[in-house]
Amino acid sequence: MDRQILLVILGMALVTYLPRMLPLVLLSRTQLPNIFLRWLSYIPAAVLAALLAPALFLPEGKFALVGNPYLLAAIPTSLIAIRTRSIALTILCGMAAMVLLNYI
Numbered sequence: 001m002d003r004q005i006l007l008v009i010l011g012m013a014l015v016t017y018l019p020r021m022l023p024l025v026l027l028s029r030t031q032l033p034n035i036f037l038r039w040l041s042y043i044p045a046a047v048l049a050a051l052l053a054p055a056l057f058l059p060e061g062k063f064a065l066v067g068n069p070y071l072l073a074a075i076p077t078s079l080i081a082i083r084t085r086s087i088a089l090t091i092l093c094g095m096a097a098m099v100l101l102n103y104i
Helices: 002-027 034-040 043-057 069-084 087-103
Strands: none
Touching (some): 069 087
């Protein structure tokens, strides 16, 4: 029984590791086309938008623009992020905005 569990764990580790390692090894020695590199540069912003949009616009599973504290807190937080480009200030601003909105 213990051997089967060990084999399952090793198999899962291999299945998790290989898809991450293979592209790095295979593509590390090649020069990717500029259009592909430009396309890859949009992925972080797209992932961030995909993670934030449901939390901001669907706070309780329903679309809410008015009276939505998450959306209201996101406005000054976004402005601070754009203006300062500081992760620490952005996080502090977001936390302060949420505390203020919950206090009101």
